[in-house]
Amino acid sequence: MSEQPEQQAETAAQAEQPERPVAEPVVGWLPRPASEIFGAGATAELAYDALTVDVPVDGWLTALTAARDDLGCSYFDWLSAVDEPGTGFRICVHLADVARPGTVHRLIVRTTVPHEAAALPTAVGVYAGAGWHERETHEMFGVDFTGHPHLVPLLLPDNFEGHPLRKDFVLAARVAKAWPGAKEPGESEHGGPKRRQMLPPGVPDPNEWGPLKGQLPPAPARPARGARAAGGARAAGGAAGERPARRTRTAGEGSAGQRQAAGETAGTPAAEARPERPERPARRTRSASEGSAAQRQAAEAAATEGTSETTSPAETPSAGTPSAETPAKEAAAAPPEEAAPRSSDAPWHHARPAFDEPEKKPEPEKKAEPKEKPEPEQGGDTP
Numbered sequence: 001m002s003e004q005p006e007q008q009a010e011t012a013a014q015a016e017q018p019e020r021p022v023a024e025p026v027v028g029w030l031p032r033p034a035s036e037i038f039g040a041g042a043t044a045e046l047a048y049d050a051l052t053v054d055v056p057v058d059g060w061l062t063a064l065t066a067a068r069d070d071l072g073c074s075y076f077d078w079l080s081a082v083d084e085p086g087t088g089f090r091i092c093v094h095l096a097d098v099a100r101p102g103t104v105h106r107l108i109v110r111t112t113v114p115h116e117a118a119a120l121p122t123a124v125g126v127y128a129g130a131g132w133h134e135r136e137t138h139e140m141f142g143v144d145f146t147g148h149p150h151l152v153p154l155l156l157p158d159n160f161e162g163h164p165l166r167k168d169f170v171l172a173a174r175v176a177k178a179w180p181g182a183k184e185p186g187e188s189e190h191g192g193p194k195r196r197q198m199l200p201p202g203v204p205d206p207n208e209w210g211p212l213k214g215q216l217p218p219a220p221a222r223p224a225r226g227a228r229a230a231g232g233a234r235a236a237g238g239a240a241g242e243r244p245a246r247r248t249r250t251a252g253e254g255s256a257g258q259r260q261a262a263g264e265t266a267g268t269p270a271a272e273a274r275p276e277r278p279e280r281p282a283r284r285t286r287s288a289s290e291g292s293a294a295q296r297q298a299a300e301a302a303a304t305e306g307t308s309e310t311t312s313p314a315e316t317p318s319a320g321t322p323s324a325e326t327p328a329k330e331a332a333a334a335p336p337e338e339a340a341p342r343s344s345d346a347p348w349h350h351a352r353p354a355f356d357e358p359e360k361k362p363e364p365e366k367k368a369e370p371k372e373k374p375e376p377e378q379g380g381d382t383p
Contacts, residue, residue, distance in 0.1 A: 027051065029105055037070055038063040052108045057120065060111050064093065064126045072097045073107050079123070079133035081141045083167045088114040089143055093123070113143065122148040140165040171203050
């Protein structure tokens, strides 16, 4: 019994002790946690070799000063904003530490200002190069940088109204100047039927905004789907809102036009006494070894040419060449050449030259030249 009061006292003492806060981790190349460097409420995240730190609006200048003095981010790259619908304008600054050769530490410092009170202290006192970027962000998004020495328009003309990079900015390009040419049927007054005109997001009705406000005739309203159906039913003789019964027919009956044409032709005597089509002659059958008609004609022509060449009389040689008669007689006595046999499987498989080789004519034999008699040598001694 004495142990129970002691245990209860220990549990009561543990419950009274406050819970220790969880230690904030060190992110990336930061030497200490983000809240210790940039102030209370700062959070850090490392992604794609870039360290991103989000700070509250009241700690904007404190965070930039700590990045320059404590982390050595002396290089100012750019300053811009992003319009986040429902959240506000997210102001971003990209800084870098380039003092270490071969190593570049990149840092992005961000804060968010609401759309209703888009104001932020100027960073010109910390980074002098932020003046030009704050002027551009001011005219493109409408963020007011308090304390800026020369917050005037930088890119847009003086009489420009609005801030172009806001999500609620009206795209007035098609309202002020229409696209050249006919993009849809019915445009450019070419007389074609006009479709329902659809505007892209951000483009207002030219009759409600722009230089022609209230000057254009209202667009004709299209009848509702139910009204069009009721009108069609009344035209067909039915009650309002009821569609006429659909005609049913089989595929063999054909369409209405086909049935009318069949009824007109059925009453004429010419249709009753229609001549029957003559029967086609039976198709000729032949085997593969015979070949086609064109191949057979070519084979017959080649055979007749071969026989005519062999039966033609040989040319008579001249009287001065008696030795040429023998080859001529042999050529006349030679039997006619037979056509090449065709293969049994297909007519195009037999070996046949692509062209006829020219026949070699026999050359006439040369006459034997008489030998010259040796002349007697002329000597000095005579018999």
